[in-house]
Amino acid sequence: MRLYIGNKNYSSWSFRPWIAMKVQGVDFEEVLVPFDDAGGNPKFREFSPSGKVPTLVDGKLTIWESLAILEYLADRFPGKPFWPQDIAARAMARAVANEMHGGFGGLRSECPMNMRREIRAIDVSDAVRKDVARIEKLWSDCLEASGGPFLFGSFTNADAMFAPVVNRLEKYALSDHAAVTAYTKAMKALPAWIEWEAAGTAEPWIVPADEA
Numbered sequence: 001m002r003l004y005i006g007n008k009n010y011s012s013w014s015f016r017p018w019i020a021m022k023v024q025g026v027d028f029e030e031v032l033v034p035f036d037d038a039g040g041n042p043k044f045r046e047f048s049p050s051g052k053v054p055t056l057v058d059g060k061l062t063i064w065e066s067l068a069i070l071e072y073l074a075d076r077f078p079g080k081p082f083w084p085q086d087i088a089a090r091a092m093a094r095a096v097a098n099e100m101h102g103g104f105g106g107l108r109s110e111c112p113m114n115m116r117r118e119i120r121a122i123d124v125s126d127a128v129r130k131d132v133a134r135i136e137k138l139w140s141d142c143l144e145a146s147g148g149p150f151l152f153g154s155f156t157n158a159d160a161m162f163a164p165v166v167n168r169l170e171k172y173a174l175s176d177h178a179a180v181t182a183y184t185k186a187m188k189a190l191p192a193w194i195e196w197e198a199a200g201t202a203e204p205w206i207v208p209a210d211e212a
């Protein structure tokens with residue numbers, strides 16, 4: 001099984017399946033293809049039908065789109081807890097994962113994921129403030145219902161979907177909500193997080209558009 005990803009410093013969509021596979025103990029080969037935004041990322045087209053990362057290749061099967069990859073992994077490894085076991089919790093986890101996949105456009109465009117960035121606040125729009133307020137409510141509701149330390153107790157695909165958001169809220173000093181502080185601590189203590197962050201921080205590439 002091979003996972004194609006972009007730069008670990010910046011590629012928020014790549015981070016999602018990568019951290020899920022690491023935490024759930026799936027053996028995979030990682031292929032990092034650095035961004036070439038100026039050139040239109042032509043190399044991505046060699047393995048990805050959409051021309052984007054992440055892309056998972058399992059034998060003859062190619063799966064693109066981060067959430068589709070996470071769903072495939074849950075089907076492919078039914079013994080691994082990619083989603084919560086309880087049907088109601090699983091429905092909630094899918095709801096929040098989908099909300100992340102299709103939403104929070106203000107936060108995503110104004111505050112790019114950046115593993116090596118120093119913590120520094122920037123001026124943000126009302127759209128970002130609204131996104132942050134919704135995330136604070138969503139995380140605190142999930143953590144209260146599950147007891148934490150992850151959104152549904154133990155780490156699931158819902159946490160994988162929000163991993164880049166943890167980085168954004170921290171690096172742009174966007175929230176001092178107690179639930180955000182506790183969740184950030186739990187996510188950043190994962191060995192998989194530490195491994196990704198160390199590799200991203202050490203990368204030589206700078207993408208000016210992602211340096212807010």
Ligand SMILES: N[C@@H](CCC(=O)N[C@@H](CS)C(=O)NCC(=O)O)C(=O)O
Nearest residue numbers: 011012013041052053054065066067
């Ligand atoms: N909806 C896609 C988004 C994937 C995406 O936009 N990936 C970015 C990198 S984080 C990319 O490949 N950009 C290159 C391009 O658009 O040329 C997913 O969930 O996987």
